[in-house]
Amino acid sequence: MDNQREMKQGDAEKVKSILWEKEQLFLLDQTRLPGEVLLEEQNSVEQVWDAIKQLKVRGAPAIGVAGAYGLVVAMREQTSLDRTAFVAELRKQAAYLDSSRPTAVNLHWALTRVVESVERSRLQSGGDLFAVLQKTAEEIHAEDIQLCRSIGEHGVSLMREGMGILTHCNAGRLATSDYGTATAPMYLAHGRGMGFRVYSDESRPLLQGSRLTAWELQQAGIDVTTITDNMAAFVMQQGLIDMVIVGTDRVAANGDVANKIGTLGVAIMAKHFDIPVYVACPASTVDLSTATGEQIVIEEREAEEVTHFGLRRTAPEGIKVRNPAFDVTPHELVTGIITDRGIIRPPFSETLKAAFCQ
Numbered sequence: 001m002d003n004q005r006e007m008k009q010g011d012a013e014k015v016k017s018i019l020w021e022k023e024q025l026f027l028l029d030q031t032r033l034p035g036e037v038l039l040e041e042q043n044s045v046e047q048v049w050d051a052i053k054q055l056k057v058r059g060a061p062a063i064g065v066a067g068a069y070g071l072v073v074a075m076r077e078q079t080s081l082d083r084t085a086f087v088a089e090l091r092k093q094a095a096y097l098d099s100s101r102p103t104a105v106n107l108h109w110a111l112t113r114v115v116e117s118v119e120r121s122r123l124q125s126g127g128d129l130f131a132v133l134q135k136t137a138e139e140i141h142a143e144d145i146q147l148c149r150s151i152g153e154h155g156v157s158l159m160r161e162g163m164g165i166l167t168h169c170n171a172g173r174l175a176t177s178d179y180g181t182a183t184a185p186m187y188l189a190h191g192r193g194m195g196f197r198v199y200s201d202e203s204r205p206l207l208q209g210s211r212l213t214a215w216e217l218q219q220a221g222i223d224v225t226t227i228t229d230n231m232a233a234f235v236m237q238q239g240l241i242d243m244v245i246v247g248t249d250r251v252a253a254n255g256d257v258a259n260k261i262g263t264l265g266v267a268i269m270a271k272h273f274d275i276p277v278y279v280a281c282p283a284s285t286v287d288l289s290t291a292t293g294e295q296i297v298i299e300e301r302e303a304e305e306v307t308h309f310g311l312r313r314t315a316p317e318g319i320k321v322r323n324p325a326f327d328v329t330p331h332e333l334v335t336g337i338i339t340d341r342g343i344i345r346p347p348f349s350e351t352l353k354a355a356f357c358q
């Protein structure tokens with residue numbers, strides 16, 4: 001029986017997507033939000049893999065951090081191995097965790113960083129190598145918080161009193177270790193007394209926008225309105241939206257952006273209504289090794305997510321279904337990319353390299 005911890009709704013604003021406490025990993029089960037706030041202790045690497053696959057933990061930065069800690073969970077019983085055996089097992093477990101979801105580059109980035117930190121150390125015992133592994137995972141976690149706060153500091157320069165912001169899916173603190181990416185400027189601006197309105201697309205089929213973004217912004221006291229995905233054009237046409245801010249799961253070297261399915265449509269509509277579209281992400285989401293959006297693998301998920309609304313069937317038995325979890329917005333539709341290193345503007349094929357080439 002998993003060790004579960006129910007949180008009261010009132011404590012919800014304090015709850016994070018990932019809790020690393022006394023060297024134990026707890027993940028907030030986001031599939032139960034907004035009704036239940038449940039932290040689940042992760043006791044095996046299979047459990048972490050499943051939590052990522054089932055979107056119990058989700059959002060590009062969050063699954064990177066969860067993957068890194070997943071290696072800690074996987075290797076904590078392997079400390080008696082010698083170096084060769086420890087590194088071989090570590091690589092195997094990293095490949096296993098990497099297989100859980102393909103699109104967000106953060107998962108592969110985090111797993112690779114942990115493996116390379118162990119390989120670079122000249123230590124020989126499994127116990128010493130495990131200490132390096134755990135330290136790197138903890139560093140990735142701590143850095144994610146700081147990177148998202150930096151995104152907020154840069155993004156807040158785009159905010160102004162009374163503006164309307166549309167966001168899609170959840171790129172909030174639940175998708176990261178804290179602050180979020182798209183929501184980071186919102187939290188900082190709100191904390192500094194700025195008033196603004198957020199319109200949160202429900203984001204079918206898994207409703208991250210209505211279940212998660214609306215919930216976390218409401219908990220923070222931010223003016224948020226849930227709208228259905230097919231209302232985005234309506235609120236833009238009504239003049240209610242001054243800016244779109246979304247997160248992303250992978251930014252290609254030319255600035256093409258993979259993000260939750262429906263983002264492409266939002267960007268096309270925003271272009272029609274002359275509304276700027278900003279994408280927010282930490283450095284760990286920028287993938288200069290992927291030339292364009294065409295090379296980004298788009299995760300195809302189970303048909304049941306589309307044919308059912310919760311447990312209720314809402315499409316005929318045996319109907320053909322597509323369920324890509326993401327789409328790619330071409331860089332031409334992106335006004336700027338809000339990162340921890342500043343707001344990156346076109347031409348992205350040059351400015352991204354200048355900002356992120358090591």
Ligand SMILES: CSC[C@H]1O[C@H](OP(=O)(O)O)[C@H](O)[C@@H]1O
Pocket residue numbers: 055058059060061168169170171172175176180181182208246247248249259260261325
């Ligand atoms: C801060 S990255 C959030 C990003 O991840 C979401 O996808 P999922 O809920 O499937 O993990 C969505 O694309 C968000 O924009």
